[in-house]
Amino acid sequence: QVQLVESGGGLVQAGGSLRLACAVHGIIFRITNMGWYRQAPGKQRELVAAITSTEITDYADSVKGRFTISRDNVRNTVYLQMNSLKPEDTAVYYCNTAPRPVFPSWGQGTQVRVSS
Numbered sequence: 001q002v003q004l005v006e007s008g009g010g011l012v013q014a015g016g017s018l019r020l021a022c023a024v025h026g027i028i029f030r031i032t033n034m035g036w037y038r039q040a041p042g043k044q045r046e047l048v049a050a051i052t053s054t055e056i057t058d059y060a061d062s063v064k065g066r067f068t069i070s071r072d073n074v075r076n077t078v079y080l081q082m083n084s085l086k087p088e089d090t091a092v093y094y095c096n097t098a099p100r101p102v103f104p105s106w107g108q109g110t111q112v113r114v115s116s
Contacts, residue, residue: 002026002103004095009110012085020080020110022095030073035098036080038091038112049080050098063089085114 008020020036035050048060049069057069068081078095092109096102 002105004103004105004107006093006095006107006110009093009112011113011115014086014114014116016085016114017081017083018085018112020082020093020112022078022080022107024076024078024095029071029076033098034069034071034078034095035101036067036069036078037094037096037101038089039094039109040088040091043091045094047098051078082112085112087114087116090114 003025005023006020008018010018012018031053033050033052035047037045037047039045046060048063049067050058051069051071055071059067066082066084069078071078082089090113092111094106094109096106
């Protein structure tokens, strides 16, 4: 059974940074393309960053140049370094496969709040 465990969220001021982590259990992680998604209140969940098994990365325009996705195939973990945070980055952040979320059971997510 696949398990996704996100962590690292919190409350920061605009311009601050956070590093999110997602530990993935139950799959052959090293061959899986992964992504970070977010869902803001009243909005649909959106993909913000993706990384392939060969570490090719892609970003939504809204986070390009500010967020960096990376992975550790020994720890089965995908990371999201978020810099220059803006209030509009406030959301619950989740990980799943990318570019489409294949795992039907999402993790609990990690809340990011950015104050102005």
